[in-house]
Each structure stands twice: as structure tokens, then as C-alpha cells.
Amino acid sequence: LDHRKVVAPYVRLCCTLEGEKGDKVSKYDLRFTQPNVESIPTAALHAIEHLLAHHIREHIDGVIDLSPMGCRTGFYLSLWGEKSVEEVRDALVLSLQDVMKAEEVPAANAIQCGNYRDLSLSGAKEYTSKILSEGISTSIYGEDR
């Protein structure tokens, strides 16, 4: 992937792996901000992580993991099977709409989180609102936005 050529926000299928018994695991790139142009501040990214990890499971089956990218421009989603990028995009949009309605960040405590003071619900909503208004493409070049 050439990060200079993509147009965020988008959903991309990174790969589908097949295990020895035939089970499949797919990994998706949920890109929120334009690489090397804009990144999400840590507290906002962290709050989006808590909220999305909670809500995306309500909108799509087989979620294994949702994790922030170290570059803070988006998230990785891993799930069982192989779902279309359209299906993942639609689940992501519904989950981001849930983020906009949230009144608190789930698991914002010292028992469930390793840095619970570094969470910003207002920051999460600021970036979520921006991404929803831009529209999330199923093409890395933003062709269907």
C-alpha cells in the first residue's frame, strides 16, 4: 500500500488468512484520516477505540479484534470469515453513529483500561462527526464516496 496515494476515509481488506483447518480470518484497514497529513490525538483515538470495540460487535458478526494504528490515522479490524468491504463499511457507519450518541466512554476505569485518564469523548465525537460527514469509501482512492 502506498500511503501517499490513498484518499481517506476508507475501508480496505488487507488480507484473508486461512488456517490449517480451513478457518478464515480477515483483516481490514479502517482509515479515518489522511496518512501523513492528519492524525487523531491520542485521547480521542483511545475513546473511539473503546466505543467502536463495544458497538461494532452489535452491527457485524465474528469480530476478533479492533485496534488503533500506531500512526493514529485509523484502526485495524480482524474478524472470522471473509466479509465484503461494503458490509464492513456499513457496520462501521452504524457504529460511528452510536459513538455520536454516546454519553460516556465504556470501560473508562483503572480495572478495565491501562490509561483510563487519557480518554476524550468530545474528541472522539469531533473526529467521528468529521469522518461521517466526509463519507467512508470502499475504495482506497475514494471513488465511491
Ligand code: ZN
Ligand atoms: Zn483503554
